[in-house]
Amino acid sequence: MxxxxxxxxxxxxxxxxxxxxxxxxxxxxxxxxxxxxxxxxxxxxxxxxxxxIKNGAQIALSYALLGAFAVAIAHSGLPQSLAGAVIKRIDAGGTSGMIKYMLFAGLVTMSCFSQNLIPIHIAFIPLLVPPLLLAFNRMQIDRRLIACLITFGLVTTYMFIPYGFGDIYLNQIMLKNVGEAGIDVANISVTKAMAIPALGMLVGLLIAVFISYRKPRQYQQLAIDKEARDAVVEGDALSKTAATAQIQSKMKTIVALIAIVTAFVVQLYTDSLLLGSMFGFGVF
Incomplete structure (x- = not known):
């Protein structure tokens, strides 16, 4: 049998x-x-x-399937919808400081979520950032600050929170290699140990936001930036010209959200990013 x-x-x-x-x-x-x-x-x-699945194969499979999961989320139109919503808010509200800091918080949140809740790692950057470049220019935001915001969310999350990519880095790579080197890691709290560099990242972020890159900075308005922005706005407008297209757009968004929740729940239940991404991709 x-x-x-x-x-x-x-x-x-x-x-x-x-x-x-x-x-x-x-x-x-x-x-x-x-x-x-x-x-x-x-x-x-x-x-x-x-x-x-031993000797790094699980990590390799995780990254392979997470790439497919990222592509599926991109095809759902969810990142484009988020970018379109931000652009409309900026167009309606001008360039107030409140909108700018809300945008900063959104970028950090999305960067953090990309490591565990929506485990697509850096794949969200080419989906979300290009349509927002004209908005960054309009508010005269230093793009080095944008890089700091995204880097903080990406790195601090996986080096401090033991879920998603954090589980791969902290438990399957770092802690495992330390143990194989002959050091007893039975009573070590990896989260407490990594809190020190995580706090360093937080201090660096605050310095970048309020000191190093707080001054306005002007950039050229490139045609490619305008095309990326218009593609998102026009795509959102076209989706509302017909009831059928609007229903399809909403259904794709709902499916994307269900897949994201499924991936996160399975990951928590099985303690495996690989299985979480598999089930999330299976929903798509």
Whole structure:
């Protein structure tokens, strides 16, 4: 029975791959099918799947599937909708300090979420930032400050919070390598240890916002920046010209949100970014 389960699992994986299903998703579905056919429960099958991926392969698979997850989110139009909403708010409210700091907070939040809640890492930057460049120019924001805001959210989150990419870096790479070097890590709180550099990142962010890059800075209005901005605004306007297009746009957004929540819940339940991204991508 076990041999038949293995053969069926391989056959399912190959069949899905030939049907152009993402290869990592095909691998998971084949493994789940093989475990269930062999009489293992869902939890035992998932544990066996994770334990069978060793020596960095789990990290490689995580990054491979997260790339597909990022592309799926991009096709949903959710990042473009967020950029469009910000642009409209800026167009309606001018260049007040409140809007500027709300924009700063939004960039930091999105950067943090990209490490755990929406685990797409840096893939959100080319989706969200280019349409906002004209808005940055209008408010005369120093682009070095934008780089500091994004860097703070990306780095501090995974170096301090042990979820998503933080789990990969803190537990699967750093703590594991320290343990393999012969140091006892049984009673070490990696979060407390990394709080020191995380606080350093926070101090650096505050210095960048209120001291180093607070002065207005002017940039040339490039045609490519205008095209990126107009593409988002016009795309949002076109989606509202027909009821069917509007419904489709809303459905894509709803599916994207469900997939994001699914990925995060599965990640918390299984303690595996790989499985979380697989299930999130499977929703799409």
């Amino acid at each position: 076990t041999i038949n389960a293995v053969l069926l699992a391989v056959a399912i994986m190959l069949g899905l791959s030939l049907a152009r299903v993402h290869v990592v998703l095909s691998l998971l579905i084949g493994a789940l099918a093989g475990g269930l056919i062999a009489g293992l429960g869902m939890t035992d099958t998932l544990n066996a799947f994770q334990e069978g």
